[in-house]
Amino acid sequence: MSTRLDHRNPLVFDTHELGRRPGALQRLSRTVDAPKDFGIADVIGVPQGAPVELDLRLESVMEGVLVTGTARASAEGECVRCLEPLRHEVAADFQELFTYPDADDRGRTAEPVDGEEDEDRLFLEDGMFDLEPVLRDAVVLALPMQPVCRETCAGLCPDCGIRLDENPDHHHDAVDIRWAALQGLAETIQDGEKDNMGGAEVGVDEKQEK
Numbered sequence: 783m784s785t786r787l788d789h790r791n792p793l794v795f796d797t798h799e800l801g802r803r804p805g806a807l808q809r810l811s812r813t814v815d816a817p818k819d820f821g822i823a824d825v826i827g828v829p830q831g832a833p834v835e836l837d838l839r840l841e842s843v844m845e846g847v848l849v850t851g852t853a854r855a856s857a858e859g860e861c862v863r864c865l866e867p868l869r870h871e872v873a874a875d876f877q878e879l880f881t882y883p884d885a886d887d888r889g890r891t892a893e894p895v896d897g898e899e900d901e902d903r904l905f906l907e908d909g910m911f912d913l914e915p916v917l918r919d920a921v922v923l924a925l926p927m928q929p930v931c932r933e934t935c936a937g938l939c940p941d942c943g944i945r946l947d948e949n950p951d952h953h954h955d956a957v958d959i960r961w962a963a964l965q966g967l968a969e970t971i972q973d974g975e976k977d978n979m980g981g982a983e984v985g986v987d988e989k990q991e992k
Contacts, residue, residue, distance in 0.1 A: 787907050793817070793914045797840060797847050797906065802882075806842040811835075816855060817914060822922060826859025826870060826929045834917075846881040846906055853917055859929045863937035864945055868929055876920035880904050880911040 787794050792814040800808045816834050821827015828834065838851040857870045883905045904911065938945060941954050 787910045787912055789910060791912070793917065794910055794912050795838070795840070795849075796910050797842075797880075798909045800840050800842050800847065802842055804842055804844055808840040810838040810840065812838070817918070820918065820921060821857055821859075822925055822927065825927065826857050826868075826925050828855045828857045828872070828921065832856065836913075836917075838913075843879070846879055847911065848877070848879050849911070849913070849916070850877045851875070853921060855921070857925060861931040861935060862928045863930055863935045865938070866931055866945075868931045870926065870929060872921060872924050874917075874920040874924035876916055878904060878916045880906045882906055 789796060792812065795810070797808075800806050813833050813835050816828040816830055816832045818830045819827070820830065820834075832855060834853055834855040836851060836853055838849060841848045841850070853872075853874045853876070855872055857872050859868055859870065860866070861868050881903050904916070936945075936950075939952060939954075944952055
């Protein structure tokens with residue numbers, strides 16, 4: 783192990799009371815503070831320091847300790863349709879095997895299983911395990927990739943950005959782009975005719991004065 787586990791970390795659990803007899807069980811409940819960057823970056827996540835409720839079941843097996851549990855927390859994010867803040871209650875289930883690092887009581891290092899890389903396995907260290915990486919993966923998978931404040935959210939008007947839920951009758955008159963250029967040309971001609979008419983009237987007035 784490159785770093786030693788800190789037993790004071792609330793996400794580090796001690797299995798010494800469980801023992802190494804296969805079939806032994808231990809149930810734990812704990813509320814911990816959410817770690818930093820606990821969610822999907824710039825989308826939705828559990829704020830750092832927010833409470834995370836853990837219900838765990840630890841089972842001793844031949845290879846190590848099988849950890850099964852559920853994490854519950856309140857995530858915060860932004861609706862992808864109307865951009866309003868939202869809260870999302872998340873319940874993430876997970877199960878992970880933490881392997882004994884030694885093959886027997888004499889402390890010899892266990893040989894890796896054929897085709898299985900050590901980096902894909904999680905090990906117990908001095909009878910303890912760190913739940914954070916498992917918990918982080920489970921919460922990320924349980925969060926919505928495109929959160930919405932509600933399924934019926936109508937979003938924003940693409941033309942002016944007004945919230946459509948608050949203005950259900952809101953609309954813009956559609957203009958056919960094929961006629962837009964002709965309409966602009968017609969307005970230019972009308973403005974030119976008005977200018978000509980104005981010049982003619984001035985000429986008439988000058989003749990009358992003479």
